[in-house]
Amino acid sequence: MTTNQTSIAVSSASAKAPKEKKPLRLFLGENVLQYLQSSKQTLAFIGSVTLSTFRFKKFRWMDWFVQMQQCWQSSIFIVSLISFLVGVILAFQSAIQLRQYGAGIFVADLVGLAVVREMGPMMAAIVVAGGTGAGFAAALGNMRINEEIDALETLGISSIDFLVLPRLLAVTIMMPILTLYANLMGILGGLFVSSTLLSIPAMAYWIETQNRVGVTDVSIGIIKSFFFGIMIALTGCWRGMQCSRDTTGVGVATSSAVVTSIMLIVLGDALFAVIYNALGI
Amino acid sequence: MNAIEVENLTCAYGDKTILKDVSFSVKEREILFIIGGSGCGKSTLLRCMIGLLAPKSGEIRYFEKSFLNASEEEQRHILKSFGVLYQSNALWSSMTIAENIALPLEQYTTHTKTEIAEKVALKLEQVGLPGVQELYPRELSGGMKKRAALARALALDPKIVFFDEPTSGLDPVTARGMDDLILEVSKTFGTTMVIVSHELASIFSLAHRVILLDGEVQGIIAEGSPEKLAAERNDKRVANFFTNRKSNINPASFWGQCSNFKF
Ligand SMILES: Nc1ncnc2c1ncn2[C@@H]1O[C@H](COP(=O)(O)OP(=O)(O)OP(=O)(O)O)[C@@H](O)[C@H]1O
Ligand SMILES: [Mg+2]
Numbered sequence: 001m002t003t004n005q006t007s008i009a010v011s012s013a014s015a016k017a018p019k020e021k022k023p024l025r026l027f028l029g030e031n032v033l034q035y036l037q038s039s040k041q042t043l044a045f046i047g048s049v050t051l052s053t054f055r056f057k058k059f060r061w062m063d064w065f066v067q068m069q070q071c072w073q074s075s076i077f078i079v080s081l082i083s084f085l086v087g088v089i090l091a092f093q094s095a096i097q098l099r100q101y102g103a104g105i106f107v108a109d110l111v112g113l114a115v116v117r118e119m120g121p122m123m124a125a126i127v128v129a130g131g132t133g134a135g136f137a138a139a140l141g142n143m144r145i146n147e148e149i150d151a152l153e154t155l156g157i158s159s160i161d162f163l164v165l166p167r168l169l170a171v172t173i174m175m176p177i178l179t180l181y182a183n184l185m186g187i188l189g190g191l192f193v194s195s196t197l198l199s200i201p202a203m204a205y206w207i208e209t210q211n212r213v214g215v216t217d218v219s220i221g222i223i224k225s226f227f228f229g230i231m232i233a234l235t236g237c238w239r240g241m242q243c244s245r246d247t248t249g250v251g252v253a254t255s256s257a258v259v260t261s262i263m264l265i266v267l268g269d270a271l272f273a274v275i276y277n278a279l280g281i
Numbered sequence: 282m283n284a285i286e287v288e289n290l291t292c293a294y295g296d297k298t299i300l301k302d303v304s305f306s307v308k309e310r311e312i313l314f315i316i317g318g319s320g321c322g323k324s325t326l327l328r329c330m331i332g333l334l335a336p337k338s339g340e341i342r343y344f345e346k347s348f349l350n351a352s353e354e355e356q357r358h359i360l361k362s363f364g365v366l367y368q369s370n371a372l373w374s375s376m377t378i379a380e381n382i383a384l385p386l387e388q389y390t391t392h393t394k395t396e397i398a399e400k401v402a403l404k405l406e407q408v409g410l411p412g413v414q415e416l417y418p419r420e421l422s423g424g425m426k427k428r429a430a431l432a433r434a435l436a437l438d439p440k441i442v443f444f445d446e447p448t449s450g451l452d453p454v455t456a457r458g459m460d461d462l463i464l465e466v467s468k469t470f471g472t473t474m475v476i477v478s479h480e481l482a483s484i485f486s487l488a489h490r491v492i493l494l495d496g497e498v499q500g501i502i503a504e505g506s507p508e509k510l511a512a513e514r515n516d517k518r519v520a521n522f523f524t525n526r527k528s529n530i531n532p533a534s535f536w537g538q539c540s541n542f543k544f
Contacts, residue, residue, distance in 0.1 A: 063375070147371035154331050155385055156360050 045238050048160050049168065058161045067132075067170035074131040075178055079124050083182035086119050087111055087189020095198055104198040108208035111190030116213050120183040121221045122269055125228035128175060129261035133236035136167055137257035140240025141250040149241065159241070168233040175229030176222045183221065216281055224272050228265050235261040282344065284309045284441055284473040285330070290339035292322065292329045298337070299325045301499040305492055312467055312474045314484050314507070316522065317494035323477045324368060326494070327445055330475070331365055332356070343441070361389050364434030368445040368477075370426045372418035378405070378429050379414035385436045404432040408462060424455040428462070435466065442466070444476040448483055460486055481523070485511075493519060 022030075094110045140163060143149050149159045187209055194200045239257035243249045285307040292300040299322040307313045315323050328334040330341060332348065341348045343359050351359060372381050382401045386392055392400065405411055408428040418426060427447060434442055447463065448456035460483050467474055467487075478484065484491060484507050491510055493503040495518060503510055503519045513519040 143374070146369050146374070147367040148373050150328075150333050151365065151367060151371040151373070153333060154360060154363065154365055155388055156357050157384070157388060 041242075042238065045160075045241070046234065048158075049164055049234065052158060052160045052165050053168075055161065056165075058157060060162065060166050063163075064166035064170050067167050068174055070135070071128065071132045071170055071174040072178075074135070075124070075127050075174075076181070078127045078131070079178055079182050080185050082123050082127060083115070083120060083185035084189040084192075086123055087115055087186035087191075088193050089189075090114055090119070090186075091190040091193035092197070095193060099198065104194065104200055105204065105208055107190060107194045107198065107200070108205045109212040112187055112209040112213040113217060115186030115190070116183050116217045116221050118221070118269070120186050121179045121225040121228060122265065123186075124175065124178040124182040124225060125232065125265045126262055128171065128178065128229070129232045129235075129265065130258055132171060132174075133232040133261045134254045134258050136233065136236030137240040137243070137253045138250055140237055141243030141253040144241060144243045145245050145249060164233075164237045164241075167237055168230065171233040172226060172229040175225045175232070179221055179225035180218075183218065220272075220276060220281065224269065227268060227272075231264045231268060232261045235264060282309050283307065283342075284311070284344060285475070286340075286342040286345075287330070288340040288342075290326075290329060290341065291337040292325050292334060293337045294325075294334075298499060300329075300494070302339070303494075303500050305501060305504065307473055307475060309473055310467070310471045312463075312476065312487050312489045314488040314491045315475065315477045315494060316479065316484065316491060318496060318522075321494045321496035322499070323494060324445055327443055327475070327477060331363060331443060332360065361437060362440040364437065364439035364442040366427070366430050366434045366442065366444045366447055368449065370418070370430040372426060372430055372433070374418050377415055377417055378421070378432075381418070381429065382433045382436050385433065389437055400436070401432075404435055405429070407435070407466075408432045409458075424451050424459070427451065427459060431459075431462065431466075438470065439472065441473045441475070444474065444478070446477055446479070448478065448480050453482075456480065457482065457486075463487060493522060 090111045091107050094107050095104065098104055098106050098110075140149070143163070149163070152159045152162055191202055191205045191209075194205050195202045236257045239253045239260065243253040283306045287306065288304050290300065290303045291298065292303075303326065305313075315326065317323055325334065329336045336349070340350075343362070346355065346359065348356065348359055372378070373384070376384070379398070379401050382404055383397050386397045386400060390397075401414060402411070405413060408431050410425060410428045410432065413421065413425070413429065418429070421429060431447075444463070448459050451459060463474065463476070464487055466472055476483070476487070488507045491503075491505065491507050492501050493510065494500065495502040503513065503516060510519055511523045513523070
C-alpha cells in the first residue's frame with residue numbers, strides 16, 4: 001500500500017514538472033501587472049475604509065470595546081518587558097561612554113529622548129503588530145474562509161463598516177496609550193541601570209529626565225504611534241480580507257500581515273524623522 | 282411566473298473561465314437541484330447568482346426584474362428576498378446564535394427588540410433547535426450549526442433560498458432530517474429553492490428538477506426530473522453520476538487504479 005501511495009505522489013509531482021520556461025520580459029511584465037493590480041486593490045480598500053469612517057454606520061461598540069481589551073491584554077506584558085530592557089540597553093551603552101568624561105548624569109537625557117521620541121513608539125508598535133495585527137489577519141482570514149464575510153455582503157452589510165472599523169479605531173486608540181506606557185518603562189529601565197551601575201540617585205535621574213524631555217518630545221512619539229496604529233490595523237485587516245481559501249491561507253495572511261506592518265512601521269518612522277527634521281523639532 | 286431566470290451567464294475568476302453561456306430558469310415554488318462533479322463550478326454559479334461574484338457576461342432576473350443592472354435600492358430589495366445557506370454555514374463566530382439570526386432582521390426591518398427576540402425564538406423552533414439563543418456557533422454540533430444557519434437564512438421569510446451542500450458532513454440520519462426540514466419549509470411557505478448537492482437520497486426525495494453541470498463543457502449537460510436523468514442511458518456522464526457512484530469509491534478498484542500509475 002505504501003508503494004502505491006508513493007507512486008501517486010511521484011506521478012503527480014512529475015506531472016507538474018515540465019513547466020514551460022517563460023522569457024524574462026514576460027515574467028517581468030506579468031509581475032509588474034500583478035503588482036499594479038494588487039496596489040489598486042489596496043488603494044481601493046484604504047479608500048473604502050476612509051469612506052466608512054466618515055459614514056460611521058453599523059458601528060459595533062461592543063466589538064470595539066472587546067478589541068481594545070484584547071489589544072491591551074495581549075500587549076501590555078511584552079511591551080513592559082521589552083521597553084524596560086530597551087531602556088536598560090540604551091543606558092548601558094551610553095553609560096560606558098559618558099562615564100569616561102564624568103558625565104554620567106547625561107544618561108538620563110540620552111535614554112529619555114531616545115525612548116520617548118523613537119524606541120517607545122517603535123517597540124510598542126512592533127509588539128502590537130505581532131500580536132493584535134496578526135490576530136486581525138487570522139480572525140478575518142478565518143471569516144473569509146468560513147464565508148462569514150460573504151454572508152455579511154449578501155445581507156447588504158459592508159464588512160468594512162462591520163468588521164474593519166471597530167478594529168481600526170480600537171488599535172488607533174490603544175497605540176498611544178501603550179506608547180505612553182512603553183515610554184515610562186523605558187525611562188525606568190534607564191533609571192535602574194544608572195542608579196545601580198553609575199550610583200546616580202534615582203531622584204536626580206528623574207529630575208534630569210524631567211528637565212530634558214519636554215512635552216514636544218512626548219507628543220512627537222505619540223503622534224507617530226497614532227499613525228503606526230492605523231497602519232497596523234489596516235494591514236492586519238487587509239491581509240485577512242485577502243486571505244485565499246486554501247489550507248495555507250490563514251498562515252500566509254498572518255505572517256505577511258506581521259512582515260508588512262513591521263516594514264511600514266520602520267519606513268514610517270524614517271519618514272517621520274525626515275519630517276520632524278525639516279520642521280526643526 | 283419564473284422566480285429566477287439565468288441567461289447566457291459566463292462566470293470567471295480573472296482569466297479563468299469556469300462556466301460559459303449557462304441558461305436556465307426556476308419556477309416559483311420549485312425545488313431545483315444543481316449537481317455535478319467536484320470543482321465543476323456549482324458554488325461559483327451560486328456566488329454569481331447571489332451577487333458575490335460579478336459575471337463576465339449574461340443576465341440574471343429575479344421575478345422578472347434584472348439583478349445585475351438594478352439600482353442600489355432595487356438590489357437591496359432583491360437581496361432582502363434571498364436566504365443563503367453556505368457550504369461552511371458561515372455563522373458569525375463572534376456572535377451568539379440569537380444575534381446571528383437577529384442581524385438580518387435589524388438590517389431590513391423596523392421591529393423592536395422584543396419583536397426580534399420573538400421572531401428569533403420562532404425561527405429556531407421552526408428548525409427544531411429551541412433554546413440555543415445564547416450559545417455561540419462553536420458550541421453547536423455540525424448538524425445543529427446547519428439548522429441554525431437555516432434559521433438565519435429564513436429570518437426574513439425569503440422568497441428564494443439558496444443552499445450550498447446542505448447535508449455535506451452530516452451523518453445519514455441527520456442529513457435526512459435536514460431534507461425533511463427543507464421539504465417542510467418549501468411546503469409551508471412556498472419558498473423557491475436552489476440546492477447544490479451530491480446526495481442522491483436528497484435529490485430523489487426533494488428535487489422537482491435537476492440540472493447537471495460539467496467541468497469540461499463548462500455548462501449544463503443535462504436537465505430534467507431526477508427520474509428522467511436516472512433513466513438516462515445514452516449519455517455516459519449522466520449515467521455515471523446516477524448509477525456508477527458506488528464503484529467509484531470501491532476500495533479494491535481504487536487501489537487497482539492506483540497501481541496503474543507509472544513512475
Ligand atoms: N476564488 C477563486 N479563484 C480562482 N479560482 C477559483 C476560486 N474559487 C474556485 N475556483 C476554481 O473554480 C472551479 C470551480 O469551483 P467551485 O467552488 O465552484 O466548485 P464546486 O463545483 O462548488 O465544487 P465542490 O463540489 O467541491 O464544492 C474550481 O476549479 C476552482 O479551482
Ligand atoms: Mg462548492
